[in-house]
Amino acid sequence: MTKPHNILWTGGPILTMEEGPAPEAVLTSEGRIAAVGSLSALEAIAPSADRRDLQGRCLLPAFVDSHSHITALAATLDLCQLGAAGSFDDILSALKDFRHDRNIPSGGWVVGFGYDHNVLDERSHPTKEVLDRAFPDCPVLITHASGHMGVANSAALRAVGICAGTPDPSGGRIGRTSDGRTPSGYLEEAAFHAVSSAIPSPAPAEAVKNLKRAEEVYLSHGITLVQDGLTDQSRYTLLSGAGLTVDVIGYADMAGAPELAGRPGIGGYKIFLDGSPQGRTAWMLQPYAGSEDGYCGYPAHTDEAVTAFVAQALREGRQILAHCNGDAAAEQYLRCTARAAEETGLSPASIRPVMIHAQLLRPDQVHRLIKAAAPLPGAEITLEANPDVVTPENLAGFAAAGVTRISFGVQSADDAQLRRLGRTHTAAAAAQAFAWAREAGFREICGDIMLALPYYSIAEFDKTLALLQAGGCTHISAYLLKIEPGTAFGRNPPPGLPDADAAAEFYLYAVQRLAQEGYRQYEISNFACPGHEGRHNLLYWNCKDYWGIGPAAHSCLGSVRRFWPNDTAAFIAGTVQEQYEGPCNAEDYLIMQLRLCSGLNLTEYAARYGVRFDAGQMAFLRHCAASGYAVLDGDTLRLTPSGMIVQNAILEELI
Secondary structure: OOOOOEEEEEOOOEOOOOOOOOOOEEEEEOOEEEEEEOHHHHHHHOOOOEEEEOOOOOEOOOEEOOOOEHHHHHHHHOOEEOOOOOOHHHHHHHHHHHHHHHOOOOOOOEEEEEEOOOOOOOOOOOOHHHHHHHOOOOOEEEEEOOOOEEEEOHHHHHHHOOOOOOOOOOOEEEEEOOOOOOEEEEEEHHHHHHHHOOOOOOOHHHHHHHHHHHHHHHHHOOEEEEEEEEEOHHHHHHHHHOOOOOEEEEEEEOOOOHHHOOOOOEEEEEEEOOOOOOOOOOOOOOOOOOOOOOOOOOOOOOHHHHHHHHHHHHHHOOEEEEEEOOHHHHHHHHHHHHHHHHHHOOOHHHHOOEEEEOOOOOHHHHHHHHHHHOOOOOOOOEEEEOHHHOOHHHHHHHHHHOOOEEEEEEEOOOHHHHHHOOOOOOHHHHHHHHHHHHHHOOOEEEEEEEEOOOOOOHHHHHHHHHHHHHOOOOEEEEEEOOOOOOOHHHHOOOOOOOOHHHHHHHHHHHHHHHHHOOOEEEEOOEEEOOOOOOHHHHHHHOOOOEOOOOOOOEEEEOOEEEEOOOOHHHHHHOOOOOEEEEEOOHHHHHHHHHHEOOOEEHHHHHHHHOOOOOHHHHHHHHHHHHOOOEEEEOOEEEEOHHHHHOHHHHHHHHO
8 A cells, every 4th residue: 555645844833724822733645634733743643754844934724715706717718818919900810719619600609808908009999890890690799807898799789689779777888989879889887797698608517617627726826715706696506516626605796696695605795886997987086087077987886775785784794895996986885884884773893894906095095004004203105106196186195194205107208108108197297296296295206217118219218317307306216128928018019129238228328327417326226316215125125124014015024024915905904914925035135135236245145044155156256247247345246237237147146
């Protein structure tokens, strides 16, 4: 009989998700947890088990999904995937290939998922006419990446009876052509769901197969407790009979299937209050930029309906989750929750209501977060913003809330370049944002410059630098364009991109010009007037202790990195905990120190991590110094600007 492969895990915090003291060790057998307890007890059980030292890292049995839609993921897996589409033609090509591969006959539905109009060459949603060109004989529906909108062709609109005389449904919108009546094919929220619900459902066996494929996606990432963020009767039936390995917690669709509450596997209620900011269906307190007639998105429900939903949850003692993206939707949820509490005499805290997504925070909300953090006097508190999203009012509000430092993603002073990058601001808007920031009282003003852009020139850099100087920038970040796979530039690299040598020359010129204007380089891409360096940046690069508070904030305490999940509502509600990320090790320290112009102190490096460069590595460093890429000053190693460009190559020799 083959002896099982046993592993004994110890040497770090062990989370079991159970009450009581944490165990000292965990024994696994063939990849499954066999026992937990004291180290001595588990050694007695499996004396020949392999030992694994956690080295202070945290061990937990699995990850818990805080919010997702497993049935929605399953439904998309068998559709035409459009996430890589960069144009209307790409969408049509993918759909035609999909139809051919699936042998979909005339009259059969062709369904795609995942396009994003923000990255398409056309910068817009397709129309029914675009889809009709390739599919005159089939109903077609394509779903936006957000899941909140999509486009149907003429055949699909006819199939559900949408025509010029069809009114917009409550909580949705039918896109119209210039005559204001004829459907364009574009559909939002409830209007979109009316079409998607008409698509024939897969056979039960196929639906279960797709659900198991979705389960494998979760399991591949170590997630064993999964949410189904909006569960109706059909989804509940599917989940109940699929025989999944993962545990699934569904949240009953309060507007459509409240009868599911209390059934096995249902954790509470879910309501939708608005849509998606990417598609401009999120409900905002202020109009969207460039919108006509003060368009702010729209709510899914009236205040009366939302108050009734929350009151029902309170009376039943069930948790309620509300999808809120826009600040108006969030405000409605808070307002109606307070009213429901008054009506019922029950405390909302008793059911732990959750605000899902909550992508935008107003100054008053930021004020509450800063107050809760109780920062020391003089603490540096930074706000990152794009120039076209600020106003005199919100900048004044952020300054009054305690924000001390503001950073604008300007990138370029050339409007044509900004359009090429997909930026929504102009150089004039950036200048205006700087002026408002100064009026609001900000003394620490930062700006970003992106180098080596398409058709880049020295003149463009100088123009951008002049804009930032005139704006009162005390700190400038200047960095090279990096094209990531899967992005619009990654799929379709724009013409006019400089080669590596030209990009390096732009970087060296930027270093020289910034120094001439009084901006001292202190890190590979960061420059500041003396005394205006980013304190949080320096703490990070020096691997010193820093404490991050708030959604997505990162900390490093005692050389151990931790982070908070990116969930604003859950953070405010106190329903999430800081997560273990990993230790700050010798490799991290080396990388960070060589980013800094102050460089790496070899003696401190050895004392801190017990690492010394061998004779071959020291010979390599002396060669780098002789070639102008580094400076060896006693026991300090510093990279020159030329060395910063080839830092990765240098690190390969030292790690």
